[in-house]
Amino acid sequence: TINVENGGAASRLFANDRPDIAKLCLQNDLHLLKAKVRHLGTDINYVVLENLFNALKDHVKFIFDTEIDTIEKGEDEFVLTGKDFSVCADQVIVSTGRSGSKWMEKICDSLHIPTESSRIDIGVRVEVPYDIFSDMTDALYESKIVYRTRRYQDKVRTFCMNPHGVVVSENTNGIITVNGHSYEDPARYTDNTNFALLVSNHFTEPFHQSNQYGESIARLSNMLGGGVIVQRFGDLIRGQRSTQERIAKGFVTPTLQATPGDLSLVIPKRQLDDIIEMIEALDRVCPGMASDDTLLYGIEVKFYNMQVAVDEDLETCVKGLYVIGDCSGVTHSLSHASASGVYAARRIVEKL
Numbered sequence: 398t399i400n401v402e403n404g405g406a407a408s409r410l411f412a413n414d415r416p417d418i419a420k421l422c423l424q425n426d427l428h429l430l431k432a433k434v435r436h437l438g439t440d441i442n443y444v445v446l447e448n449l450f451n452a453l454k455d456h457v458k459f460i461f462d463t464e465i466d467t468i469e470k471g472e473d474e475f476v477l478t479g480k481d482f483s484v485c486a487d488q489v490i491v492s493t494g495r496s497g498s499k500w501m502e503k504i505c506d507s508l509h510i511p512t513e514s515s516r517i518d519i520g521v522r523v524e525v526p527y528d529i530f531s532d533m534t535d536a537l538y539e540s541k542i543v544y545r546t547r548r549y550q551d552k553v554r555t556f557c558m559n560p561h562g563v564v565v566s567e568n569t570n571g572i573i574t575v576n577g578h579s580y581e582d583p584a585r586y587t588d589n590t591n592f593a594l595l596v597s598n599h600f601t602e603p604f605h606q607s608n609q610y611g612e613s614i615a616r617l618s619n620m621l622g623g624g625v626i627v628q629r630f631g632d633l634i635r636g637q638r639s640t641q642e643r644i645a646k647g648f649v650t651p652t653l654q655a656t657p658g659d660l661s662l663v664i665p666k667r668q669l670d671d672i673i674e675m676i677e678a679l680d681r682v683c684p685g686m687a688s689d690d691t692l693l694y695g696i697e698v699k700f701y702n703m704q705v706a707v708d709e710d711l712e713t714c715v716k717g718l719y720v721i722g723d724c725s726g727v728t729h730s731l732s733h734a735s736a737s738g739v740y741a742a743r744r745i746v747e748k749l
Contacts, residue, residue: 399739400437403452404444408437408581415536422542425681430541438581468504470715488745492722492738495700496569498608501724502703510713512726514703517607519614519668520553520595521660522564522575523676524692526649529685530590534560546674549667553675556593556699561586564653564694566625572615573624575653575694587652593697594675596668611698618663618696622656626663626696630676631689633660647690660695699729710744711737719745 401408422429437445450459469476474485493501505512533540539558546553562579577591600607618626628639629647638659644651661669672693680687704726711719711727719741721727722734 400445403448405437405441408435408441418533418536421682425678426544427678427682428543430543432541434539439578441581470508475717488717490719490721490741491724493724495723497724498700505705508715510715511706512703514605514607517598517611518595518699519598519611520593520697521672522577522591522593522694522697524564524589524591524649524651525686527561527588527590529683534558534590544675544678546671548670548674551671552597553671554595556595558592560590562591563587564591566653572612573619574615575625575697589649589652594672595697595699596671608700611700614663615696615698621662622658625653625655625694626658626660627651627655627692627694628658628660629689630687630691630693633693649690649692651692653694655694660693663695711741
């Protein structure tokens with residue numbers, strides 16, 4: 398509602414109301430999750446954020462480009478300190494996103510807040526001609542599909558589907574990974590659709606360094622490709638490195654300038670087998686998915702913050718300190734992170 402009232406009113410709400418598509422997926426061992434999706438687009442998100450800022454700037458003091466190093470709990474208030482900066486507050490909401498995972502871990506250690514870390518998602522971003530997925534995306538926009546592989550019984554899922562979108566690189570703490578965007582403005586449409594295929598990895602005792610595991614794989618990709626690596630699916634299956642010439646001759650024009658390479662030298666065999674099996678399963682629902690020219694960009698990693706121990710109000714054991722968004726390990730998306738902020742704020746207002 399807040400997004401709609403601040404510039405997103407014209408955006409379309411997509412609802413999963415196509416039982417025929419869900420049935421087709423089930424017939425091919427694919428599970429289509431039921432979800433409503435409102436597509437704002439990267440361009441409209443900027444408009445919404447600008448309108449929110451303008452509505453709040455006369456009521457809220459914003460301080461930008463200021464790092465907070467420590468959060469300490471005094472008798473009656475918190476003290477937040479950084480270089481040449483200090484502020485006190487009786488209520489604190491922390492929302493640093495995934496990029497602040499290491500800092501959040503340090504804060505939790507200093508305040509003795511229990512945490513748990515055991516999950517990371519590793520995969521690739523797939524780019525295909527728009528028409529391959531048009532039956533699904535025209536009806537659902539984002540198709541959230543889960544598949545359990547036959548070989549390893551691992552879960553693989555589609556994530557962040559971008560019809561007519563572009564593939565982009567992103568920098569997280571100096572590590573270059575891949576992501577995707579789409580836009581509301583038809584003038585910015587491309588002829589492709591991109592989405593992530595992610596393999597969920599859940600680690601057990603005694604291993605607690607899931608993010609470091611993902612970082613190591615991402616750094617290996619950066620080492621071999623100087624950034625993001627792109628490979629044709631046909632080349633991957635045949636065990637050969639993609640070249641600029643073979644990609645240029647293909648029917649899929651890449652929307653990101655990446656280094657042609659061999660993802661089998663980067664992604665562990667188990668996860669790579671899972672991804673290949675998922676692509677072949679999707680090909681039975683959307684023929685052409687497993688085309689030789691389908692592009693795979695690597696790697697895509699979803700770093701999950703360690704799960705911070707919070708109660709139903711998103712408050713930690715340190716009373717007055719709330720942790721929201723993806724840095725809490727509770728939410729895993731932009732919309733959920735935004736909603737968690739509204740929820741925590743309302744709980745604070747009720748208590749005050």
